[in-house]
Amino acid sequence: MHLAELLFVSSLSVATFALDNGVMRLPPMGWLAWERYRCDIDCDHDPKNCISENLFMDMADRLSEDGWRELGYVYVNIDDCWSSMKRDDNGRLQADPKRFPGGIHKLARYMHDRGLKLGIYGDMGTHTCGGYPGTTLDKIELDAQTFADWEVDMFKFDGCYSNATEQEQGYPLMSKALNATGRPIGYSCSWPAYQGGLPPKVNYTQLGEICNLWRNYGDIQDSWDSVLNIINWFFENQDVLASAAGPGKWNDPDMLIAGDFGLSMEQSRSQMAIWVIMAAPLFMSNDLRTISSGARSILQNKIAISINQDPMGIQGRRILKEKSGIDVYWRPLSKNASALVFFSRRNDMPYRYQTTLSKLNYTTGSYQIYDVFTEKTMTLKDSTNFVVSVNPTGVVMWYVSAPAKRNIRQFYRGGRLQGSLFDDDNANSPVFL
Ligand code: GLA
Numbered sequence: 041m042h043l044a045e046l047l048f049v050s051s052l053s054v055a056t057f058a059l060d061n062g063v064m065r066l067p068p069m070g071w072l073a074w075e076r077y078r079c080d081i082d083c084d085h086d087p088k089n090c091i092s093e094n095l096f097m098d099m100a101d102r103l104s105e106d107g108w109r110e111l112g113y114v115y116v117n118i119d120d121c122w123s124s125m126k127r128d129d130n131g132r133l134q135a136d137p138k139r140f141p142g143g144i145h146k147l148a149r150y151m152h153d154r155g156l157k158l159g160i161y162g163d164m165g166t167h168t169c170g171g172y173p174g175t176t177l178d179k180i181e182l183d184a185q186t187f188a189d190w191e192v193d194m195f196k197f198d199g200c201y202s203n204a205t206e207q208e209q210g211y212p213l214m215s216k217a218l219n220a221t222g223r224p225i226g227y228s229c230s231w232p233a234y235q236g237g238l239p240p241k242v243n244y245t246q247l248g249e250i251c252n253l254w255r256n257y258g259d260i261q262d263s264w265d266s267v268l269n270i271i272n273w274f275f276e277n278q279d280v281l282a283s284a285a286g287p288g289k290w291n292d293p294d295m296l297i298a299g300d301f302g303l304s305m306e307q308s309r310s311q312m313a314i315w316v317i318m319a320a321p322l323f324m325s326n327d328l329r330t331i332s333s334g335a336r337s338i339l340q341n342k343i344a345i346s347i348n349q350d351p352m353g354i355q356g357r358r359i360l361k362e363k364s365g366i367d368v369y370w371r372p373l374s375k376n377a378s379a380l381v382f383f384s385r386r387n388d389m390p391y392r393y394q395t396t397l398s399k400l401n402y403t404t405g406s407y408q409i410y411d412v413f414t415e416k417t418m419t420l421k422d423s424t425n426f427v428v429s430v431n432p433t434g435v436v437m438w439y440v441s442a443p444a445k446r447n448i449r450q451f452y453r454g455g456r457l458q459g460s461l462f463d464d465d466n467a468n469s470p471v472f473l
Contacts (some may be wrong), residue, residue, distance in 0.1 A: 045224075059215065061117055063224045065287040066349045067321045068194070070115025070159070071099050075260055075295045075325035079121040079170045089327075091121050092139035092394040093147055096158075102328035104154040106336075111345055115194055115226075115324065116151055117159030120170040127173055130187050133162070159194035159226070164210040166200030174201055177210055181217045188221035195225050199234040204241075207231055215250035222375040228292065229254040238277060244284035251289040253321050256281065258267075261301035264433060267311050268385075270294065274318065275358040275367075285319055285355040292321050298315055299326030299335035306434035308338050309413055313381045313435040316348040317356035317369045343412045343439055345378045347371065352382040359400065366393045366430060368400060376442035379412075384430040391430050394470055397440075398422040404442025410442035417472075425470035 073091060083090040088098070100116050103109050105428055110295075113208055128134045135144050135209045162183060163174040169271050175197075197214055199207055211231045218225045229251035235241040235255040247254050258274050258386075260266050274281060285291050296315060298308035316321060324339060331339075332385040354377065356371025370379040380400065395408060402422045408420050413436075420426060422443070428436045 072117040072323040073117035106304040158192035169200035184217035188223040197229040248289035282355040285380040286352040408441040
């Protein structure tokens with residue numbers, strides 16, 4: 041073999057590939073029915089809140105009319121309990137005719153007409169988790185083609201009612217089948233969640249090659265306990281998980297529940313901040329028709345969203361877990377910037393956390409800080425002692441710009457000195473932020 045060939049072959053074997061369908065180079069964003077609406081099919085008694093085409097059209101209207109779509113929330117995703125209990129005469133899945141009289145294809149068109157995308161749900165196994173028809177190995181190609189015919193844009197493949205061997209065959213097979221339709225369909229795999237989420241049972245290299253995102257862990261519920269439990273699991277296992285993520289392949293800690301019943305405003309900000317640090321998909325599951333302005337402004341925070349959508353797609357990490365109950369999270373961003381989150385596990389009162397940027401591994405220099413939720417800006421030198429006040433179960437989140445090369449940068453306009461950008465005084469007493 042020639043040297044050039046050798047190099048080519050060996051570069052192939054070390055390179056890692058994301059699923060080659062071109063979609064979801066950034067974490068996908070949108071709305072997903074499950075956490076808020078579950079399997080509520082009681083349309084006779086509650087036509088506005090049951091799993092029906094009206095619900096999805098209502099959410100699409102809200103996404104496109106209330107400023108969500110422009111921020112990137114474009115997927116409207118159907119979860120379980122959408123189908124009829126029986127496949128049609130040709131063996132194809134079909135929507136429940138009473139609740140989806142227009143059918144799924146028409147619903148996809150409704151989304152596309154509004155610049156949105158439609159996601160649908162299926163299950164690798166005999167039945168979905170809710171007991172509806174599943175996709176056994178022999179049905180994979182047919183179901184993939186059905187979804188493509190309906191012009192669906194994303195597919196979540198759950199894993200109830202199948203064993204490990206079937207899953208090992210089914211998840212890659214579905215990836216191939218979706219690709220073979222020629223329609224780019226974002227592929228969400230629940231496979232790792234059914235195998236404990238960790239190696240050696242879970243092969244994250246393979247997942248990155250066949251899926252765009254994957255559920256690693258259990259289902260989120262509408263409570264702070266549930267959010268905290270998910271955060272704990274993901275960051276206890278960050279060494280395995282963070283390196284699995286990147287453009288086109290994302291860990292999915294499950295839906296955002298801000299806007300529902302279980303979280304305070306502090307906790308809603310915390311969930312948003314940590315999901316953003318994780319480069320997690322941002323799928324809200326709430327009622328966009330009645331959402332409070334507080335929850336809306338958290339979910340619509342432009343800087344938080346732009347951090348989540350950073351093009352480098354590097355998943356952030358917890359860099360400190362202090363005895364005081366303060367955790368510090370960090371995510372590197374493009375343009376040499378970064379994001380920091382100070383998170384409080386405390387339940388007593390706002391805690392004054394004192395540190396310096398150099399203790400958080402920042403190199404020498406002055407940094408521009410933008411507080412994501414208070415919208416305040418400030419400048420901090422790496423050596424400056426500062427104090428952040430973090431509310432119980434809450435966060436302080438910062439966007440940190442690239443350091444200026446020197447501590448003092450004097451700038452000139454029209455040949456005249458205008459002032460210095462950064463204060464070079466050595467701060468002995470801490471700065472309160
Ligand atoms: C599983 C999944 C959930 C949801 C339900 C539907 O529990 O993890 O996200 O899709 O099934 O039944």
